[in-house]
Every structure is written in structure tokens, then in C-alpha cells.
Amino acid sequence: MAAPRNLVVETGRLMDEENAEDSPTSKKPIGAKLEGKVPLTRWEFAAALGVFIIFSSGLFCIYLTMPAAEYSKIKLPRTMSDLRMLKDHLVTYAEAYPAKFILGYCSTYIFMQTFMIPGTIFMSLLAGALFGVVRGLFLVVFNATAGASSCYFLSKLIGRPIVAWLWPEKLRFFQAEISKRREKLLNYMLFLRITPTLPNLFINLASPIVDIPFHVFFLATLIGLIPASYITVRAGLALGDLKSVKDLYDFKTLSVLFLIGSISIFPTLLKRKRIYE
Structure with a gap:
């Protein structure tokens, strides 16, 4: 027995709608996962590779101007023991060539931050160990902000996919x-930077994609990174007492960061309360 005509029509319509949703040409919302595909086109990959080569060449040229050193002992630390050995090796070098050492340190930090290379937290601890709290904090905040800004523009170029x-x-x-927070965007971005609600790496990459203006991104990064950077730089004064990076952020430290972050977002919550009243 044949199915009624209206049932056939409705079934066909449903099948067409399902096929349209599954079709690769259908418009998908932002963030749709690209499974089984390389996220970058050929041109995007070429652009990213070109930027990486330019940065790498600049960093290499800076290292060529450095005074001779035992480069076999200079490597990016991955553990606290690596960091302690690196610090012992660099103390004399940093005192003998302060300007050139700072140039090399800053260029390395910004390079790592721009291309999302893990290990910047060790660089922050090293700043505290070698330069003290005040100069170390200034260097870390400057480098982290510059590196995050470079990552922002790199993501603007190739970050969306x-x-x-x-x-x-x-x-x-x-x-x-x-x-939802366009009117108080700076307050919200400050909250995100101060607290570990979202990883800084994700914020750097996603901000241009969701149309956060650069001046808001820059100010929130510059100001919002100060509390956590202070904790890290200060911890660098006592590297011998640290067993791992996890020791930096215990419950008390995280509570303080969330308290400071809550203060930054308080005007937004207050305004929302008045609207509902």
C-alpha cells in the first residue's frame, strides 16, 4: 500500500532539511569543529610560515650580537631543576652584559608568547631570580603584553580556523x-586577565575573532597581568623552595586573584542590578 501523498511530501522535506544541515556548503556557526581537515588554507599556512621566519631571523640576528657564552648550557627550561641550573649559569652573564642580556631575554620572551611556545612562566620566574621584584615585574609585564599583542595580530591573520x-x-x-558585555568590555577583559577563568593563550587567539578592539585588549592585558606576574616574579626570588610550577598557585593565591578580578567586574554587576530594579 502506497503512503499518503502528504506524508511522502513531509518526509521528503524533512530529509532535504537534514541533508541541507549536513551539507558542507551550508553556513555553520562560528566555532563549528573542522574534523578531519587541516584548518589552514595554503595561503594562510604560507603567511604564518613567513611571519615565523621573519621573527626567527630577527631573533637569530640578535643572538649573533651577543657576547660569547657556553650556549650548550643555555636552553629553555622545562622543569624547576632546569630553571635553577639556567639561573646559576646566567647570573654572571647578566651582570657583565646587562643591556645585551635584557635584549636577548625580551626578544626570546616575546617570540615565545607570539607563537604560543610553552615555558613563559619559567621566563617570568627567571626575571624575578635575576632582576628582583621591581625590574623583574616591569620586564615580565612589558614582554607579556608585547607578545600577547603580536599574537593578537597573528591571530587576526590566520587564527579563526x-x-x-x-x-x-x-x-x-x-x-x-x-x-552581552559590550558596554563594559574592559571590565570583563580585566576580570579574565586577572583570574584563571580562561587560559591567556585562548584569550590572545580568540580576541580578534570575536571583535574585541585592540585598545581594549591591550589595556586589559597591560593592567590585568600585573597581579599574577607579581606573584610569579616574587616566587622567582626563592627558586630553591619551589618544587614545581603548581606550587605558585595554591588555593590562597587563586582566591586573592579572584577577589581582585571581582573588583574589576563589580561596576558591571552593579549596573545590571540597577537595570533589573
Whole structure:
């Protein structure tokens, strides 16, 4: 027995709608995960490689101007023991050639931050160990802000497919939160920078994608990184007491950061309360 005509029509319509949703040409929301595909096109990959080569060449030229040293002992630390050995090796070098050492330190930090190379927290601890709290804090905040800004513009060039591929759900959440807080965007970005609510790496990459203006991004980064940087730089004064990076952020430290972050977002919460009243 043949199915009624209206049932056939409705079934066909449903099948067409489902096929349209699954079609690769259909428009997908931001953050749709690209499974089984390379997230970058050929031109985007070439652009990213070109930027990396330019930065690497600049960094290499800076290292060529450095005084001779035992380079076999200079490597990016991965553990606290590596960091302690590096610090012992660099103390004399930093005192003998302060300007050139700072140039090399800053260029390395910014390079790592720009290209999302893990280990900047060890660089922050090293700043505290070698330069003390005041100069170390200035160097860390300057480098972290410069590196985050470079990463922002790099993401503006090639970041959208990468972030949508790696963190689709997190990107959708971030975009929704930003759209709700456009009027007090600086306060919200300060809260994110001060507290570990979202990773700094994700914030650097996702900010241009969700249309956060650069001046807001820059100010929030410059100011918001100060509390956590102070904790890290100060910890660098006592490297011998640290067993791992996890020792830096215990419950008490995280509570203080969330308290400071809550102060930055308080005007937004107060305004929302008045609206509902």
C-alpha cells in the first residue's frame, strides 16, 4: 500500500532539511569543529610560515650580537631543576652584559608568547631570580603584553580556523559572553586577565575573532597581568623552595586573584542590578 501523498511530501522535506544541515556548503556557526581537515588554507599556512621566519631571523640576528657564552648550557627550561641550573649559569652573564642580556631575554620572551611556545612562566620566574621584584615585574609585564599583542595580530591573520578547530565550544561561549558585555568590555577583559577563568593563550587567539578592539585588549592585558606576574616574579626570588610550577598557585593565591578580578567586574554587576530594579 502506497503512503499518503502528504506524508511522502513531509518526509521528503524533512530529509532535504537534514541533508541541507549536513551539507558542507551550508553556513555553520562560528566555532563549528573542522574534523578531519587541516584548518589552514595554503595561503594562510604560507603567511604564518613567513611571519615565523621573519621573527626567527630577527631573533637569530640578535643572538649573533651577543657576547660569547657556553650556549650548550643555555636552553629553555622545562622543569624547576632546569630553571635553577639556567639561573646559576646566567647570573654572571647578566651582570657583565646587562643591556645585551635584557635584549636577548625580551626578544626570546616575546617570540615565545607570539607563537604560543610553552615555558613563559619559567621566563617570568627567571626575571624575578635575576632582576628582583621591581625590574623583574616591569620586564615580565612589558614582554607579556608585547607578545600577547603580536599574537593578537597573528591571530587576526590566520587564527579563526585554528581556534574554531581547537576550541569550538569555548569560542562560542566566549563570543556569547563578549556580546552581552559590550558596554563594559574592559571590565570583563580585566576580570579574565586577572583570574584563571580562561587560559591567556585562548584569550590572545580568540580576541580578534570575536571583535574585541585592540585598545581594549591591550589595556586589559597591560593592567590585568600585573597581579599574577607579581606573584610569579616574587616566587622567582626563592627558586630553591619551589618544587614545581603548581606550587605558585595554591588555593590562597587563586582566591586573592579572584577577589581582585571581582573588583574589576563589580561596576558591571552593579549596573545590571540597577537595570533589573
